[in-house]
Amino acid sequence: MPATQFSTKERILGAAEELFAQQGFSGTSLRQVTTRADVNIAAVNYHFGSKENLVNEVFRRRMDDMSTQRLSMLRSAREQHPGALEPVLAAFVEPALALAGDRNGGGAFIRVIARAYAEKNDGLRAFLSERYGHVQRDFARALGACLPGLSKEELYWRLDFLAGALTYAMADFGLIKRPHGVDEDTHRRRAASELIRFAAAGMRA
Template identity: 60%
Template sequence: MTSAPYASRERTTKERILGAAEALFATHGFAGASLRQVTAAARVNLAAVNYHFGSKDKLIEEVFRRRLDELNTRRLTALGKVTGAAGTTLEDVLDAYIRPALDLSRTDGGGAAFVRVLARAYAEHNETLRRFLSENYGHVLRQFATEFARLLPGLGKEEIYWRLDIVTGALTYAMADFGVIQRKVDVTERDHREAAADHLIRFAAAGMRDPTVSHAAASH
């Protein structure tokens, strides 16, 4: 049986490695950040990384898993409260999708670096990572798409996924907080994030509701 102090040390070492990797991947990208840099920043040796993760690819996956497990649990909990209800609106479902992600990006929760890591993933087109995300979190997107299809019966499955993909892109941009609208000095980060969520939900709802279906989608 593992003693509590030993288990605590194991968690501490693993968390240090994950935190160091997240920060370095955010700054240098997946290819640019070496395991040597990670071990130096985490104050561990390479054997510790190999013990906990086995490889750099697995370390990258765990950096994502640490954040996305919590994010998608919150998303699905919020979605579960509105799924199938007669009074559910498109905004309710978008709220369940958008607001937990914007909460993740808050600096006091340590998610700001992860947002940059997420942006790196989009930019670097890492196919191994793309497969990992699809296999582990694709079911979340499918559950949201199912509820969107219920609320938007005039749209086909492909069109819904097109629109959800575009909403996700806008959400990622909002999470990065790198747009024209910057937080004013007299506005708290929480209030700024709430305003961003409200604007994005309204904007996304209008786009999702647009009855126009592209010629490409209509031809399939």
């Protein structure tokens, strides 16, 4: 793809991500996106075709890489530490927290995820389920192998709670803020470690 096309597409995605984070999906118009990105509406139609496709692409450009990292770490965890719970949890948690720490728009994307939880958008939910549902299922199977005493219903409840706690940690809404003098990477690793310990205890309960 020529550099000009790439930069135009990325500008549109960046503008959409910021506006979706601030105003939500229904509260953001394509006109606002084009104004923020300094492009015309034809550019949005050319690259995405519709607002729905633009919303999906905002998620895809971040979540494809995160999902690939999660599945790679999950394979390693199962090969190197068969039956061990914490490495499976680390494979789920650490790539997501790394995404949250991405200085190139990671914070805005986390707020977009929060919007997806808060707003009823059936098209987006269907897209996310179709594209990333296999990741959730792979982790459910791996966790089930570590916790054979749990029923499928119990397992999915706990995986849901883990996803909620992880989203909260990614958004940095909590009481624990990065201490003065501690760099972002160190703080994120501490957050991952504490969440994995917490999740492991909850999963085993």
